Amino acid sequence: MCKNKAPLGALPFVVLGVAWLLAPMLAQIPPYALPTPGDVLERLRSGVADGSLPRDVLASLSRLLLGFCIGNGLAIPLGIAIALNRWVSDLLRPVLTFLASIGGIAWVPLAALWLGVGPGAVLFVIVNQIFFSTIYNTVNGVEAIPPVLRRAVLSHGARGVQVLKELIVPGALVELIVGLRTSMAYGWRALVAAEMIAGTNGIGFRVIAAVQWYQTDTVVLGMLVIGVLWLLLDELLFTRLERATVVRWGLLRETA
Amino acid sequence: MSGGVQVSAGGSAGVAAGERWWPRNVQRGLLGATGVLGLIALWQVAASLSGVSPYFFPSPRDVAGAFAVLIDRGILPVDVADSLGRYLAGVGLGTAVGLTLGLALGVSRSAARVLGPLLNFLYAIVEVAWIPIFVIWWGYGLRVILVALTYVVAFPVLFNTATAVRATPRVLIDVVRALGASRRQVLTEVIVPAALPGIITGFRVGAGFAFRGLIFAEMIGAKDGVGYLILTSAANHATDRTMAGMIVVGTLWLLIDQLYLRPFERVTIERWGLVRNVQE
Numbered sequence: 334m335c336k337n338k339a340p341l342g343a344l345p346f347v348v349l350g351v352a353w354l355l356a357p358m359l360a361q362i363p364p365y366a367l368p369t370p371g372d373v374l375e376r377l378r379s380g381v382a383d384g385s386l387p388r389d390v391l392a393s394l395s396r397l398l399l400g401f402c403i404g405n406g407l408a409i410p411l412g413i414a415i416a417l418n419r420w421v422s423d424l425l426r427p428v429l430t431f432l433a434s435i436g437g438i439a440w441v442p443l444a445a446l447w448l449g450v451g452p453g454a455v456l457f458v459i460v461n462q463i464f465f466s467t468i469y470n471t472v473n474g475v476e477a478i479p480p481v482l483r484r485a486v487l488s489h490g491a492r493g494v495q496v497l498k499e500l501i502v503p504g505a506l507v508e509l510i511v512g513l514r515t516s517m518a519y520g521w522r523a524l525v526a527a528e529m530i531a532g533t534n535g536i537g538f539r540v541i542a543a544v545q546w547y548q549t550d551t552v553v554l555g556m557l558v559i560g561v562l563w564l565l566l567d568e569l570l571f572t573r574l575e576r577a578t579v580v581r582w583g584l585l586r587e588t589a
Numbered sequence: 590m591s592g593g594v595q596v597s598a599g600g601s602a603g604v605a606a607g608e609r610w611w612p613r614n615v616q617r618g619l620l621g622a623t624g625v626l627g628l629i630a631l632w633q634v635a636a637s638l639s640g641v642s643p644y645f646f647p648s649p650r651d652v653a654g655a656f657a658v659l660i661d662r663g664i665l666p667v668d669v670a671d672s673l674g675r676y677l678a679g680v681g682l683g684t685a686v687g688l689t690l691g692l693a694l695g696v697s698r699s700a701a702r703v704l705g706p707l708l709n710f711l712y713a714i715v716e717v718a719w720i721p722i723f724v725i726w727w728g729y730g731l732r733v734i735l736v737a738l739t740y741v742v743a744f745p746v747l748f749n750t751a752t753a754v755r756a757t758p759r760v761l762i763d764v765v766r767a768l769g770a771s772r773r774q775v776l777t778e779v780i781v782p783a784a785l786p787g788i789i790t791g792f793r794v795g796a797g798f799a800f801r802g803l804i805f806a807e808m809i810g811a812k813d814g815v816g817y818l819i820l821t822s823a824a825n826h827a828t829d830r831t832m833a834g835m836i837v838v839g840t841l842w843l844l845i846d847q848l849y850l851r852p853f854e855r856v857t858i859e860r861w862g863l864v865r866n867v868q869e
């Protein structure tokens with residue numbers, strides 16, 4: 334079954350590629366609206382040759398990973414701390430919910446004003462997006478741990494780190510990992526959007542700069558790169574992480 | 590936000606509430622309001638003490654003033670109506686497309702095998718990346734936004750529907766068939782109800798992405814709407830308006846989530862008598 338899976342799945346790509354090749358012959362499509370696959374390949378070649386494409390990819394990815402680490406590094410401990418104390422959680426929950434609702438992209442203009450157009454503003458938007466997305470999920474995850482388990486762990490005399498190890502992490506693990514993945518999906522969109530509006534480099538910036546000159550080949554190449562990068566990130570990071578943890582422990586079924 | 594599957598632990602008042610005479614909800618509400626007011630007070634103090642120009646860091650009072658002007662001149666109501674209308678239309682279209690395709694792919698294994706990789710790849714090209722080329726194709730306006738929102742909603746609905754359909758217990762289908770149901774009846778009586786929790790999960794994920802997508806699309810692909818208001822105000826040095834717009838964005842999403850998504854979820858799930866699988 335595995336053998337004919339790949340060729341079958343490749344078929345639509347081939348069909349789409351052929352349609353793309355033939356489209357300009359069948360309909361009156363100006364080249365600025367739809368570049369040929371050849372143009373895009375040529376753009377890929379020149380981008381790799383002069384190093385501009387790898388540079389942009391590296392800029393975007395490093396920013397995303399940095400934002401992911403900062404945002405989650407702050408949000409998970411804080412979220413756990415907030416969720417553990419009912420008073421603190423009641424106090425902060427509406428504020429956090431509201432800030433999570435605003436979401437990263439709406440912050441872009443303000444970030445550009447405060448930090449100037451450039452990498453700082455983009456990083457601010459990603460961290461903001463990821464932080465609030467994760468803290469919201471973390472608080473919910475920890476609070477959703479059944480009180481019975483909580484009381485059981487506490488009445489057996491667990492304190493401090495033990496509570497964390499025996500109750501919080503296992504109890505909220507599914508939410509935490511699903512939350513990480515969600516935050517990355519939102520963070521990736523926020524990154525591309527922020528680079529387009531307030532960036533000076535990176536893959537999103539390259540796409541929007543090309544739009545202004547109607548260099549559609551660069552735009553399409555950028556879109557393909559964005560797709561490939563996301564598939565790689567998702568597959569290399571999260572599918573593996575889920576398989577190694579929650580799926581393996583039977584907490585979550587793998588979805589297709 | 591993730592369309593997560595936890596059932597609220599709100600009913601867990603048993604731990605410490607025994608000795609209290611006030612209901613838990615009142616405590617929640619009071620503390621929550623305190624938190625919000627505290628944040629606003631902190632913001633006001635920070636803005637007054639920092640001495641930074643209100644252009645750079647407007648105070649809550651400035652933002653409240655901007656609100657009043659925006660409402661008074663009728664700018665904000667129009668923008669909000671534009672944004673909401675587009676959002677609802679885009680989400681509706683996307684759900685319809687995703688549901689149709691998802692049911693087809695869920696029922697037909699071979700279709701799923703052939704189209705799966707392409708759909709995965711298309712979904713990976715996030716809507717944010719499509720919007721610039723949409724603007725080249727169609728210029729600013731409604732079409733860009735509607736197509737982008739349809740795109741971002743359709744995929745999660747599609748994937749979750751297909752997965753849920755495939756997970757429908759074979760026995761159920763066989764039994765209903767043995768009882769003489771037509772193919773159509775199998776679909777409407779067995780498969781759709783069984784797949785509903787999955788469909789709703791996909792809908793929630795898509796609706797969340799779509800709202801952020803809407804704001805972004807309005808920033809670079811439209812000349813009106815709340816996203817446009819936020820961006821142009823910042824460009825015109827009206828930072829108080831930008832912040833007012835951001836508050837509107839947050840409020841809108843909260844309202845959509847609480848008044849539209851949650852009740853929808855509740856009604857459909859209760860009506861069909863389904864209980865979501867709780868993961869513990």
